[in-house]
Amino acid sequence: MATRTEFDAVAYHASLAAEWEQRYRKHSFQMRQIVLMKSLQGRDLAGTLWLDAGCGTGTLARWLAKRGCSVLAVDAASEMIAAAQSAPAENCSDRLSFVQVRTIARLALDDRSLDGILCSSVLEYVPDPAACLTEFARVLKPGGLLLVSVPNRNSVVRRLQLACHQLGNLLGQSWCKFLNYSRHHYSRPEFERVLAQAGFSGEKLVSFGSPLPGLARRSRHWAPLLMFVAQKPA
Secondary structure (H helix, E strand, O other), X not given: OOOHHHHHHHHHHHOOHHHHHHHOOOHHHHHXXXXXXXXXXXXXXXXXXXXXXXXXXXXHHHHHHHOOOEEEEEEOOHHHHHHHHHOOOOOOXXXXXXXXXXXXXXXXXXXXXEEEEEEEOOHHHOOOHHHHHHHHHHHEEEEEEEEEEEEEOXXXXXXXXXXXXXXXXXXXXXXXXXXXOOOOOEOHHHHHHHHHHOOOEEEEEEEEOOOOOHHHHHOOOOOOEEEEEEEOOO
């Protein structure tokens, strides 16, 4: 059964479903597609089966499908799934399936059935990120890939967001409202340990999300998000 925290996070995102796709017109969200491209650069995706765990309105699931993946895209918010199903799929709809689920910590999928999993900015909102990673390890084939992004504990931007949120609470303002629900953040070593405990080995790390230009955008001291590319051992 979903916890109160989990329910609140789902309800919060459900309230954003009508505008979520438009967010990908902003640079901060466009970076998610660029980071996905960098993370999978040089890999042949044609014919592979992927899960998009926490797909929102399906932008990244469609990105994968356009490159030849068959994608099961799931989300706990029915409003997000409805928006994803109604969005144009640009000749790849036959490789896309959008399904509402209660939780990504328990998936109705067979063991060792997937080639890859994408989990973009989702684990920060769930009650037990480690349980989700354990479930991902169960459903991935040996050698399968996991792409998972989490907030960067050491980011100057993340710390400023938290400070603004706390100040807003004191003043009765809803600044950085997503931080009411974003409960988990990690340093690189911390999340690498969490991945290892779930049975994954790290392959690559991409820092992103800073509003600053150039090197600052990619610096782990500034970038508020970390994309880990990990593999389940063969």
